Amino acid sequence: MxxxxxxxxxxxxxxxxxxxxxxxxxxxxxxxxxxYGHIRMKAGGLATSLEIFSLYQKQAPVRIEMLKQAYAVLEADPQASFADLLSHSPFQALCAEAGLSLLGGPMLGNISETGASVWVRTLRPAQVSVRVGGQTLGPVASSATTDLTAVVAVSGLKPGTENRYQILIDGNPVASIGAQCIRTVPExxxxxxxxxxxxxxxxxxxxxxxxxxxxxxxxxxxxxxxxxxxxxxxxxxxxxxxxxxxxxxxxxxxxxxxxxxxxxxxxxxxxxxxxxxxxxxxxxxxxxxxxxxxxxxxxxxxxxxxxxxxxxxxxxxxxxxxxxxxxxxxxxxxxxxxxxxxxxxxxxxxxxxxxxxxxxxxxxxxxxxxxxxxxxxxxxxxxxxxxxxxxxxxxxxxxxxxxxxxxxxxxxxxxxxxxxxxxxxxxxxxxxxxxxxxxxxxxxxxxxxxxxxxxxxxxxxxxxxxxxxxxxxxxxxxxxxxxxxxxxxxxxxxxxxx
Structure with missing residues (x-):
């Protein structure tokens, strides 16, 4: 040996x-x-979630307040949904103060040589589209049934290319979050x-x-x-x-x-x-x-x-x-x-x-x-x-x-x-x-x-x-x-x- x-x-x-x-x-x-100072963290309550939220980056106070209000609503009901949360006007007001156009996403998945899937969670029931490569895909409806999520299938791109994309809510472009780039699989x-x-x-x-x-x-x-x-x-x-x-x-x-x-x-x-x-x-x-x-x-x-x-x-x-x-x-x-x-x-x-x-x-x-x-x-x-x-x-x-x-x-x-x-x-x-x-x-x-x-x-x-x-x-x-x-x-x- x-x-x-x-x-x-x-x-x-x-x-x-x-x-x-x-x-x-x-x-x-x-x-x-x-x-690291956090290895033994358990599920915990709100305090643990807030500690995790700010572990590596200082977070905006309004986003911290969003988590606090969300916890009060979501913890109270084992079946509470995002649609329930967004029916609360104080939480909606915090989203507006934070300048949010989406509550989640965009998130990419299902990548291929010619496209991908794009997931978002909206702030209200809406029609979601994706603009990329000179085309607009969608719309796909987000609703209470989908817990305000929509997944838009993107196709028609060329293999091995980088493609910037934009999210549209009810036909209106929203501010980009991150790079928002689809890199298709090469041949x-x-x-x-x-x-x-x-x-x-x-x-x-x-x-x-x-x-x-x-x-x-x-x-x-x-x-x-x-x-x-x-x-x-x-x-x-x-x-x-x-x-x-x-x-x-x-x-x-x-x-x-x-x-x-x-x-x-x-x-x-x-x-x-x-x-x-x-x-x-x-x-x-x-x-x-x-x-x-x-x-x-x-x-x-x-x-x-x-x-x-x-x-x-x-x-x-x-x-x-x-x-x-x-x-x-x-x-x-x-x-x-x-x-x-x-x-x-x-x-x-x-x-x-x-x-x-x-x-x-x-x-x-x-x-x-x-x-x-x-x-x-x-x-x-x-x-x-x-x-x-x-x-x-x-x-x-x-x-x-x-x-x-x-x-x-x-x-x-x-x-x-x-x-x-x-x-x-x-x-x-x-x-x-x-x-x-x-x-x-x-x-x-x-x-x-x-x-x-x-x-x-x-x-x-x-x-x-x-x-x-x-x-x-x-x-x-x-x-x-x-x-x-x-x-x-x-x-x-x-x-x-x-």
């Missing part, structure tokens, strides 16, 4: 060696200092990037690493759970207050207006820590209410089967992206434990066979491997048989170029998952977008570990080159200053079962 090397800085551990080497020390010590991919990460929670959506990601101009950002909403256990009013906290922050506004996002949930934005399916403290009604808020708050191209779940598939340039829902369908009944549910597993197999891109990014909110916490709250506990079924399906059908990405266990770690016959899957876990730690970053027993960090803001990306005979993908883990913590390069043939 090769000698292991590591570097240590500010309480985090990363690997300084190539694939196969890793740190032999743990990154967490009981009672350690909190390097060739010598260096196309797709970024990903999880565990942003609420504080990570105001941090400077959003600017770092945006500056690298990836085709899209995959956000794989624990994003924006925190431990609300079906209280739709408080879920919406968390969404408002997201949407009022300038750094998020700049990011979302030009960075296409694809989002699934994990336990904290689903309900609370380690909650899944229907449980004693989280009813079927809570689950459907939470799903509705999620669908109204993001801009995914699809949501599960249309009425249940959040799983999705889209091709983004050099990669087919499959994002799984590992929370909604779990069955806790004795003898019927299931992680994805039969319908989602069948859908997953169908999509894997139908993929046409050189690479497949397969995301799960929790980890595929069992190295961290012994598979707690993940496949290893709930459905090891289902995981083996998935792995064998990929191997038997020789499905090429599969990259597994995951989250949940705070920090970031990479592993290979060895299989019989010498093939191995690669898993890249990136639960560091909120700077949290808590569990070991590395462990001597994790013989297939590639890297590990904890208590560090960082994000992950793949960079693809499909112009060569054996297409390549380079993985990078980068910190908020764009410093490479770990990198490795793989070929499609390495990621294809023999």
């Amino acid at each position: 090769r000698r292991r090397h590591f570097i240590q800085s500010a309480g985090w551990f990363a690997l300084a060696a190539p694939v196969g080497s890793f740190a032999a020390k743990k990154s967490k010590k009981k009672g350690r200092a909190d390097p 060739q991919h010598p260096n196309s990037r797709i970024a990903f990460g999880s565990c942003w929670h609420r504080w990570g959506l105001g941090h400077a690493h959003l600017d770092t990601i945006r500056a690298r101009k990836p085709l899209a950002m995959l956000m794989i759970g624990d994003v924006a909403v925190q431990d609300r256990l079906g209280h739709a009013g408080l879920q919406r207050h968390d969404v408002l906290l997201r949407d009022l922050r300038p750094r998020w506004q700049n990011f979302a207006s030009e960075m296409p996002v694809y989002v699934t949930w994990d336990d904290h934005d689903y309900a609370a820590n380690d909650v899944s399916g229907v449980m004693k403290k989280f009813s079927a009604e809570d689950r459907q209410r939470t799903l509705q808020v999620f669908r109204e708050s993001w801009v995914n191209p699809e949501y599960g089967n249309g009425s249940e779940g959040l799983f999705l598939h889209r091709r983004i340039g050099p990669a087919d992206v499959i994002m799984l829902d590992n929370r909604y369908f779990r069955d806790h009944a004795k003898g019927r434990d299931s992680f994805l549910g039969k319908e989602q597993m069948a859908w997953l197999k169908e999509k894997l066979l139908a993929c046409t891109a050189p690479f497949i990014i397969l995301s799960c909110g929790t980890m595929f491997s069992d190295y961290v916490s012994g598979g707690k709250d993940s496949w290893g506990k709930y459905d090891p048989e289902g995981r083996e079924e998935l792995f064998r399906f990929i191997e038997e059908h020789k499905i090429a170029g599969v990259l597994m990405i995951s989250g949940d266990r705070h920090g970031a770690r990479g592993f290979t998952i060895p299989r019989s016959g010498g093939f191995k899957f690669y898993e890249f876990e990136g639960a560091c977008c909120g700077g949290r730690g808590g569990l070991a970053a590395t462990d001597p027993a994790w013989e297939t570990q590639l890297y590990g960090i904890s208590y560090k803001y960082a994000f992950s990306e793949f960079e693809f080159n499909t112009t060569v005979a054996d297409p390549t993908v380079t993985f990078r883990l980068l910190d908020e200053n764009e410093t490479e913590i770990y990198t490795t390069k793989l070929t499609r043939s390495q990621l294809t079962p023999g």
Whole structure:
């Protein structure tokens, strides 16, 4: 075995060696200092939300007052909506004082070679259009039924181009928020990037690493759970207050207006820590209410089967992206434990066979491997048989170029998952977008570990080159200053079962 090397800085551990080497020390010590001052924040009440709102940037007093008034309305009713909030004239007056033309957005998603989707939340029922590339798309109505949101499909753009766009409300242009730029997917991919990460929670959506990601101009950002909403256990009013906290922050506004996002949930934005399916403290009604808020708050191209779940598939340039829902369908009944549910597993197999891109990014909110916490709250506990079924399906059908990405266990770690016959899957876990730690970053027993960090803001990306005979993908883990913590390069043939 090769000698292991590591570097240590500010309480985090990363690997300084190539694939196969890793740190032999743990990154967490009981009672350690909190390097950011917010790591142990819980869901909390209004005071916690206000503290998060101003963590990294000084906020205008009128926006702080907006959050206070919104909390009073939304916390009082577990089913309160944005339409309810905006029926209060004092809140409307604050929106006018703040000079707002939108309460949320624009936010981009569903990027393609010729277009994208644009999401906004309006201040009243309205007709929403998007002007871009010499054309006006829409209008699409926002109403109380959609909780004042509208999604406008943009098409007709040229591949690989940058296109400034403008939002129109009832035919009138509104002031731009952020860059408001749609970068379409190019036809060739010598260096196309797709970024990903999880565990942003609420504080990570105001941090400077959003600017770092945006500056690298990836085709899209995959956000794989624990994003924006925190431990609300079906209280739709408080879920919406968390969404408002997201949407009022300038750094998020700049990011979302030009960075296409694809989002699934994990336990904290689903309900609370380690909650899944229907449980004693989280009813079927809570689950459907939470799903509705999620669908109204993001801009995914699809949501599960249309009425249940959040799983999705889209091709983004050099990669087919499959994002799984590992929370909604779990069955806790004795003898019927299931992680994805039969319908989602069948859908997953169908999509894997139908993929046409050189690479497949397969995301799960929790980890595929069992190295961290012994598979707690993940496949290893709930459905090891289902995981083996998935792995064998990929191997038997020789499905090429599969990259597994995951989250949940705070920090970031990479592993290979060895299989019989010498093939191995690669898993890249990136639960560091909120700077949290808590569990070991590395462990001597994790013989297939590639890297590990904890208590560090960082994000992950793949960079693809499909112009060569054996297409390549380079993985990078980068910190908020764009410093490479770990990198490795793989070929499609390495990621294809023999």
